[in-house]
Amino acid sequence: MIEAQEIETKLLDFLKREVFAPDVAVTPETDLVASGFDSMSLVRMLVFIETDYGFWIPESEITGDALKDVRALAATITRLLNAR
Numbered sequence: 001m002i003e004a005q006e007i008e009t010k011l012l013d014f015l016k017r018e019v020f021a022p023d024v025a026v027t028p029e030t031d032l033v034a035s036g037f038d039s040m041s042l043v044r045m046l047v048f049i050e051t052d053y054g055f056w057i058p059e060s061e062i063t064g065d066a067l068k069d070v071r072a073l074a075a076t077i078t079r080l081l082n083a084r
Contacts, residue, residue, distance in 0.1 A: 002053075002081050008074035014048050015070065028071040037067070053081060 008028055015026050019041045026035065042062070050056050057080065066076040 002078060004071075004074045004078040007053075007077050007081075008070055010052065011045075011070050011074055011077075014045070018048070019044060026070070028074075029069050032067055032069060032073075042067070049077060053077065055080070055084070 012026060012028065015032075016022075019037065020026055020035060024035055032041075046057060057077070061076055061080065066073055
């Protein structure tokens with residue numbers, strides 16, 4: 001069983017390294033869209049999740065609530081992974 005905290009840490013590392021500019025402070029509670037997260041960021045993140053966890057998040061799960069912040073996204077991924 002994968003823990004949400006582990007996924008949250010990996011997502012934060014990826015977003016800081018690959019998506020956001022170095023001067024953007026990203027925490028688990030940072031509003032992703034307000035910080036500049038866009039459709040290209042979403043695709044990059046989805047590919048990262050597929051590569052790391054071996055599954056593609058279904059379109060029905062890509063909602064405003066799931067993308068609210070890293071913590072919500074990690075919870076969504078954890079729920080989907082543990083339901084498989």
